[in-house]
Amino acid sequence: MPLIGVLAMQGAFAEHVRALEKAGARTRLVRTREDLEGLDGIVLPGGESTTMTMLMERVGLLEPLRDAIGGGLPTLATCAGMIVLAREIADGMGDQRGLGLLDIAVRRNGYGRQVDSFEAPLQIAGMDGKTFPGVFIRAPLVERTGDVEVVAEHDGHPVAVRHGRITALGFHPELSGDLRLHREFVRLASGSR
Numbered sequence: 001m002p003l004i005g006v007l008a009m010q011g012a013f014a015e016h017v018r019a020l021e022k023a024g025a026r027t028r029l030v031r032t033r034e035d036l037e038g039l040d041g042i043v044l045p046g047g048e049s050t051t052m053t054m055l056m057e058r059v060g061l062l063e064p065l066r067d068a069i070g071g072g073l074p075t076l077a078t079c080a081g082m083i084v085l086a087r088e089i090a091d092g093m094g095d096q097r098g099l100g101l102l103d104i105a106v107r108r109n110g111y112g113r114q115v116d117s118f119e120a121p122l123q124i125a126g127m128d129g130k131t132f133p134g135v136f137i138r139a140p141l142v143e144r145t146g147d148v149e150v151v152a153e154h155d156g157h158p159v160a161v162r163h164g165r166i167t168a169l170g171f172h173p174e175l176s177g178d179l180r181l182h183r184e185f186v187r188l189a190s191g192s193r
């Protein structure tokens with residue numbers, strides 16, 4: 001069984017742990033740089049990207065995490081996690097900067113107040129069977145994509161992108177009750193050993 005780390009600074013990490021374990025992985029909460037050692041993959045959960053980044057800087061995790069993901073560690077990022085990975089962040093707090101590893105530009109809370117949270121069926125490239133229930137909660141709007149593959153769109157905007165071993169989602173698969181994306185990630189992480 002692969003060992004998947006779940007960044008546990010803040011946010012929806014417990015739900016990812018449950019989904020990953022159901023999908024056949026062992027998990028470890030990641031709170032320090034030492035926790036990165038020996039992982040087969042990592043999940044960057046939803047929450048508040050500003051708080052998450054600030055806490056990572058404080059405990060000295062931001063740079064080691066950038067090295068690990070940049071070095072090819074399989075990564076699944078959801079919502080705030082997608083923001084943390086993005087190269088450009090609009091409507092961030094002050095000069096909010098994250099890992100800058102994914103060639104996309106996102107606008108925080110870009111779907112606006114009226115549609116603060118919504119659910120939409122998503123057609124995900126390469127996924128068989130029915131559509132995936134996309135749960136969006138104050139989701140980032142992807143405004144530009146560069147060197148990434150868009151694997152799902154909603155309303156003409158990318159909501160799932162991939163680059164190498166990184167998958168970033170604007171929605172919350174851990175809250176959808178559908179394990180297909182977690183299973184796929186666990187498979188990818190198993191292959192990386």
Ligand code: GLN
Nearest residue numbers: 046047048049079080138
């Ligand atoms: N709006 C949050 C942020 O900017 C993301 C919301 C979420 O992860 N559900 O970090």
